[in-house]
Amino acid sequence: MSGDGRGWERDWEEGTPVPLYIVTGGRTDAGEAQVLDLVTLIVARSEPQPGMRPEHVSILRLCAGPLSVAELSAYLDLPFSAVQVLLADLIADSLVEARQTRAAHTAAADPDVEILKALIDGLQRL
Amino acid sequence: MDCNDSEPPLGPRHEDLLPASTERSVKVVVVGGFGVGKTTMVGSVSEIRPLTTEETMTQAGVGVDDLSGVERKTETTVAMDFGRITLNDRLVLYLFGTPGQQRFWFLWNGVIAGALGAVVLVDTRRLEESFPAMDRLEQGGVPFVVAVNNFPGAPVHPVRDLRSALDLPEHVPVVGCDARRLDSSRDVLLTLMHHLYDSATATREFL
Numbered sequence: 424m425s426g427d428g429r430g431w432e433r434d435w436e437e438g439t440p441v442p443l444y445i446v447t448g449g450r451t452d453a454g455e456a457q458v459l460d461l462v463t464l465i466v467a468r469s470e471p472q473p474g475m476r477p478e479h480v481s482i483l484r485l486c487a488g489p490l491s492v493a494e495l496s497a498y499l500d501l502p503f504s505a506v507q508v509l510l511a512d513l514i515a516d517s518l519v520e521a522r523q524t525r526a527a528h529t530a531a532a533d534p535d536v537e538i539l540k541a542l543i544d545g546l547q548r549l
Numbered sequence: 550m551d552c553n554d555s556e557p558p559l560g561p562r563h564e565d566l567l568p569a570s571t572e573r574s575v576k577v578v579v580v581g582g583f584g585v586g587k588t589t590m591v592g593s594v595s596e597i598r599p600l601t602t603e604e605t606m607t608q609a610g611v612g613v614d615d616l617s618g619v620e621r622k623t624e625t626t627v628a629m630d631f632g633r634i635t636l637n638d639r640l641v642l643y644l645f646g647t648p649g650q651q652r653f654w655f656l657w658n659g660v661i662a663g664a665l666g667a668v669v670l671v672d673t674r675r676l677e678e679s680f681p682a683m684d685r686l687e688q689g690g691v692p693f694v695v696a697v698n699n700f701p702g703a704p705v706h707p708v709r710d711l712r713s714a715l716d717l718p719e720h721v722p723v724v725g726c727d728a729r730r731l732d733s734s735r736d737v738l739l740t741l742m743h744h745l746y747d748s749a750t751a752t753r754e755f756l
Binding site for chain 1 (some may be wrong): 559643
């Protein structure tokens with residue numbers, strides 16, 4: 424690992440288009456490719472470092488606690504796909520953790536019964 | 550230089566932070582025709598002030614009749630309002646609604662994909678406006694419930710008549726609601742969750 428976290432700079436400058444949003448983390452095992460959903464929760468694993476893009480610094484600051492990609496998009500005032508690309512850089516460098524990614528070709532979610540029970544309980548308390 | 554700002558201007562307010570242990574998130578979408586109350590419903594149940602996310606979509610003349618046969622790209626920005634409900638210290642629900650035109654919104658693939666389910670919000674004065682949304686959900690395999698937003702002065706139909714007018718199968722729940730009210734919108738979401746629960750616990754031999 425280079426450790427300087429500059430890999431993204433090269434990608435960015437070459438104008439690499441959208442496919443960066445696949446966040447398999449380089450794994451090629453049986454698991455299906457995972458993408459960042461609107462509701463994927465992002466949590467910073469690192470403090471902002473000198474020389475980072477301002478957008479990356481903003482994301483790391485916003486994600487001191489879990490925050491969805493949709494909320495990041497709203498607070499940063501950036502389109503969803505732009506945030507996906509920025510996050511793919513941070514994920515590649517292990518600077519953020521992504522909770523609840525989704526398989527690239529999912530149709531509807533297939534929730535387990537425990538989650539549905541928790542949803543019903545939680546909504547009833549509203 | 551303004552490096553002494555005590556509070557960064559952007560980001561969630563302290564009371565809007567999720568528990569650090571939150572690890573599961575689910576997505577529900579509110580769909581329906583223009584002006585039917587989608588954004589209202591999102592706002593009435595959300596624990597945070599609704600936020601807006603957007604996406605820019607490039608399409609080769611989709612839905613533009615007079616360009617048929619012409620290779621031309623159109624760019625559209627689609628905005629979505631969304632709110633949030635924290636269920637417990639592990640689980641959070643996000644609710645998405647479109648303030649404007651539905652047809653562009655369905656081009657945003659990441660919205661329907663992975664959704665737990667949907668609420669189809671209906672105005673009885675313009676039933677036909679909910680048909681495209683229901684078609685899309687069915688195509689995408691996203692389970693939904695139908696909520697009739699009871700606008701003052703709108704005709705009130707028995708559920709049976711609505712079901713038939715909307716050509717809905719028996720298993721799809723139909724409920725009335727007032728999208729402006731927290732309790733009413735909450736009950737619509739509960740109807741959806743019970744519907745999903747029933748489907749999940751039913752035998753799945755036919756699959």
